[in-house]
Amino acid sequence: MTAEISVLMTMEAAWHPVPGGTGRVSIELARALSQRADTKVQGVAARHRSQPPSDFRPSIEVKKLLLPRPLLYEAWSRSPFPRLDISGHDLVHSTTIIPPPATDLPLVVNVHDLAFRRFPDRFPQRARRLFERSWKRVLERADAVLCPSAATSADLLAAGLDTERLHLVPLGHDPQVVTQETALQARQRFGIAGDFILAAGTLEPRKNIPTLIEAFLRIAPHTDAQLVLAGPTGWGLTPEALLESVDDSVKTRITVTGEITTTELAALYTEATVFCYPSLLEGFGLPVLEAMSYRTPVVTSKGTSTEEVAGDAAVTVNPHSAQEISETLQFLLSDTTAARQIADSGYERSKMFRWDKAATATVEIYRKLV
Secondary structure (H helix, E strand, O other), X not given: OOOOEEEEEEOHHHHOOOOHHHHHHHHHHHHHHHOOOOEEEEEEEOOOOOOOOHHHOOOOOEEEOOOOHHHHHHHHHHOOOOOOOOOOOOEEXXXXXXXXXXXXXXXXXXXXXXXXXXXXXXXXXXXXXXXXXXXXXXXXXXXXXXXXXXXXXXXXXXXXXXXHHEEEOOOOOOOOOOOXXXXXXXXXXXXXXXXXXXXXXXXXXXXXXXXXXXXXXXXXXHXXXXXEEEXXXXXXXXXXXXXXXXXXXXXXXXXXXXXXXXXXXXXHHHHOXXXXXXXXXXXXXXXXXXXXXXXXXXXEEOXXXXXXXXXXXXXXXXXXXXXXXXXXXXXXXXXXXXXXXXXXXXXXXXXXXXXXXXXXXXXXXXXXXX
């Protein structure tokens, strides 16, 4: 029988104000690992008075430290405190780029992207400084660095990480069952009738939503389809600013959902006519995988990790070209046969990415370290 590995895993991302993809990875990877017979996972997080939202609630036990998040992250990036209680554990796994202080145990770190370096003007100064200090700690301390895509791998190598410690572990998605009732409820809640283009994710500058809106404005006179922007507001963009210059006659056809549950999002993926994700930079691109898993045709960005995830099962476009995006959306809205073929291809490709596969790859890395 294979020996059990006991993992101490940071779960603070689940409590972030906007957990996003980082929070999703933390809770799903912890869940998949805890379901295995050969791993035992204990979580650790900052001091909190409440649980995270239900969709981001860890399935594992999480011990709380004494410091709240802002102080904890600053301390971890600058000092050897607060130390973790590592008794009974075999290794430490940081699910974000902000690792805890060094211990006598091997350290595994997930680094999803280096967007703060690629687009420094799109991050608050305090966040950039925190990430830079944390990346330096990763280079100094990590025994293994997990990244989700070849695109991110190239960025990490260029930023000084050696190949021996770098491991490519794609992310996963396990789709929900969406009933007709759930789908209808989602449409009714957000006022969606007929065909619609869906974009999902946190509203922030690198998601390139203004270009998508410009593309929608180009096709609006030629289609009755709506545009639905699903996800919470992050930073640097507000729904009001996004729609400020949009004519009122078109503005009524653009829906910004705000924070949304995973059940509602699954329903929107299922119901959407086209999913469009023209992000400028992603570590992986979970929304692209999610949309494919619900058999929705996908349009996403060339030259990014999302193209890597989509393979040949999506239509890729220049994310800087509103004209190219608009033409592609118009084509898929009008040619249902082509849209269905792309949707079917995406669905088949999505089966390659499951959380149990990510957990298996992660455990293989653990075993090399303990």
